[in-house]
Amino acid sequence: MKHFLTRLLRQPAGAIGALMLLAIGVLALGAQWFYPGDPWAMVTDPNLPPLSPGYPFGTDMLGRDVAAGVAHGARVSLLIGTIATVVAVIVGTVLGAVAGYSGGWVDDFIMRFTEIFQTIPGFLLALLMVAIFGPSIYSIVGAIGVISWPAVARLVRAEFLSLRTRDFVKAAVLGGQSSARIVFRQILPNTLSPIVVAASLMMATAILLESAISFLGLGDRSMITWGFMIGAGRTTLLQSWWLSAVPGVAIFVTVLGLNLLGDALNQALSPRRREGASA
């Protein structure tokens, strides 16, 4: 484990990514501590520009602290991002594993199903779902999960297909192991690395999706999110450009951090191929 962490952090991408995420994570966890109370509360003069004393990111037209909004918004984004990713990964892994391991018509059927979900314009479907079921944290998480699982399913299926024919799986069959046991104890541990990498990239996408949904006004009204702040800042774009700009930077840092970490994970987890003298 320690060996793995060293490998991960020795890469510049890994170190920078981890650092970025750490910053956002601290902000999210400590939001209540840094900016206690309600971020919607009006605290001071409106339209203060960034770097005003005490208000590093300025205030909006109602005198609300942008920095507080960013901090509290971090919680929501990370929360939604994580849950949606977990949902998508679980659904995708199960379907992909069943398809990849069973083969035959089960595989065909699941793959057709997956392809359909991958082809249709996902974002529109997500909007549709959130609109029809009413904007709430549940519908948003559900919608993002529904459009994200196909990528995981494809990946897991490909892994299972290739591992299923390996000799060590055959050996397990010859040892009388049941299919369930083989899937969980033999094959799945070997697919964890690609899944983890995919999950980190998926979380980045989930956060982008969530911010887009909130930007369009379909976010959960009880929570302040970065997307919503950007949308709300549109009306005063010329005068108070920082209202839209700052939350965007927060999104950027989070997503970039996740992507960098995902790339670094990929490098750290892939089997090190020795370029030794080949025969």
Added chain:
Amino acid sequence: MDRLIFLARRCIKAVLVILCVIAINFALIRAAPGDPATILAGEAGAVDAGFVERIRQDYGLDKPVPVQLLTYMKQLLTFDLGESYREHRPVKEIVLEKLPATLLLTLSAFVFSVIVGVSLGIAAARRAGSLLDTLITAGSLVFFAMPLFWIGLLAIVVFSMKLGWLPPYGMSTVGAEFTAWETMLDVARHLVMPAVTLGLFYVAIYTRVTRAAALEVMDQDFVKTARAKGVPEGRVWRRHILRNSVLPVITFISLQAGHILGGSVLIETVFAWPGIGRLAFDALFQRDYNLLLAVFFVSSVMVVLFNLIADFLYSLADPRIELQT
């Protein structure tokens, strides 16, 4: 012959996808809390009870569910998308009116992103490990992390408000009297920011995918054979590496088609571009679910058609197509 069979299979699949989309629409309407007729009537339903009743009749909502599904399917397949209460005309008309604007935007963005993205990806792969490669890879990571709508807003602030180079909103200058040529130029000026903004995100993605595909092909034996033959490096790249990298890239790009239509909702909203994405946003605002469903349906049809074209191109590029399931 094999190619025809391949395409025939893809056509059947396309039809299946469309039927599924219709089924999804139907499922959503029924799964939503409340009376389906009210959902379909939307905001207007609260105002006009007669409208709600008419909808109940037209969609046969008092009949058993399977009949409803069939009625709905028949309607959508004949492009009967219902009637707009607000504008007193068929939704189909409204959607088809706005469709060309979206097509202009998305196709421009698409062409831009493919050309720039693939070129950058190849340049990066060719000089893998060099400074250029690092810059290109870093650049693509950065643009991939920025929310589309945010880049759009920033672009407006910088290029329209601060620098005044490009018009911030709409597809054409309102009220101006232009000749045909001048109108085209005007539209082009309005098109630049939205198309480039929409395209930048995909440039980042295509760069990464192309680079990865090229790197993988570069390692293969037949590339070594080509060099051992004395083929000059340029030709090795064009005829051997590129020709084989293009296949996974085409596959990937066609998967992304649905994505780009989703992105157009955001961009059309930010830049007030009069397309179906903007229509979708308005529909959200007005709680006009029927219109929203219609936009979703039409977008799906567009994507399916696009995929068919992409499949056709792929079949031209890959002689092994017979071996596809």
Added chain:
Amino acid sequence: MTEDVLLHIRDLSVALPSGSDRAFAVQEVSLQVPAGQTVCVVGESGSGKSVMANAVMRLLPRVLRVKSGQITLAGEDLLSLDTESLRRLRGSRMGMIFQEPMTALNPVMTVGEQIDEVLLVHGQRDPQVRERRVLELMQEMSLPEPETLRHRYPFQLSGGQRQRVVIAIAMALEPQLLIADEPTTALDVTTQAQILALIKRLQTTHGVGVLFITHDFGVVADIADRVVVMQQGRVVESGTAAQVLRHPEHPYTRRLIGAVPRLRDAADEVTAKPAPLLQIDGVNKSYRARGLGLFGGRGRTKALDGVSLDIGEGETVGLIGESGSGKTTLGQCVMRLLDLDGGRIVFNGDPIQALRGRRLKALRPQIQMIFQDPFASLNPRHRVGRIVTENAVICGVAPAEAERRMQEVLTMVGLDASAVNRFPHEFSGGQRQRIGIARALVMQPRLIVADEAVSALDVSVQQQVLTLLRDVRERLGLAMLFITHDLRVASQICDRIAVMHKGRIVETGTVQAIARAPAHPYTRSLFEAMPGKAWERDTEHPEPALA
């Protein structure tokens, strides 16, 4: 005798990237290829022979750098050439062919175009002249129907045909030097014989010098004028073929040659036929071919066609065949990894082809398998201890008892008890194969199916594993179904062999009986294609090998 030296490699050293198990892939290697002669470079995996061959054409991957040395082709210094001059030499004065015919050709270009390309890039502008030459070359390489074949894509050709195309490309401009990097290793033995004959013919007709990399001494014996032996990046011995093959001096060479399996002089004892443990009776199995058409199916290929075979208690029966013969399929049917379409398999008196569920699970411990690829047959995420005992425990053996058996078996296969806590990637190929054998033995089976169990191993390791298998078999009274494509390997361990061809068994008997008088034409062709027969015959009593 002054020979014209065509290729001269002097003190070549190629460095490995830091973190590898040694500093140099190739260290201070010198060799010469005289014009018109064949020089074979032979060694096991990790010897650096392939790296050296690639270095001549400067086709090494970027991580491997030439540290020092000189390579001259007909006097011209190759290492100091600029890119353009090197490019002009490649393909025209020196040609190269590689190991894997499947991947050596561009999948989206027709084979005709690829041969045409080498002519085009070296200045032949006239398309008609090129076309004529392409057809000429294809004829010379004995490719069928060149006029139609040249419009086909590589995936439509067989492995042997693809290799001929690769040779055609390499020979198109009549180079002085042909470098061949294990060109026949991935081919069937009959195809191999044809390709070797082709290369020999080309050498006589065109006077080309050949640098031939291989690990197979039989091949060396058949085609080499000179032999160079490499170990761990260095040349340990070199000389004429007669010298090295018949009077090897270096201990490593002797060890290698001693480990090469020979058609054994198994005594023609007529022992009492043991009671049959496994009876394969009229077995059929076909696969639906992946075809075209909306409704699939171009017809069915018969993998097994009425196969019958008996294996007695404690007997080892070899199943010999090339790829596509059905031998692997038969092995999998015996293991109940595949279902039959017809016929019966009877084990210990009970038919097993239709067993399911608990009864199938009860059967499992009695028939076990050893696999071909030591790298794919062990779960990389599990420790050795778990790999060896897991199956036994699942089949009802108490964990403590399984532990005990494992210790016993590990000693038997020659592995240290500390192996239990390590992961597969920490072991060599030969050691992993031992772990695989241990896994099978722990179940206390009565029959072992060995599917090309030694084919992926270096020749010295192969000898060790075969000895191990013989020992274990004696001690435990095991019966074995030994699947292989190599007649000599089979003769090391099998009491009887059955030759398979296109899903049928065409001949059975002891190895020596069949060798003396092969009845079936296919068997005859197998024996004829075996490389190194003359060498084997003439060196009946080789120098005593130092163990």
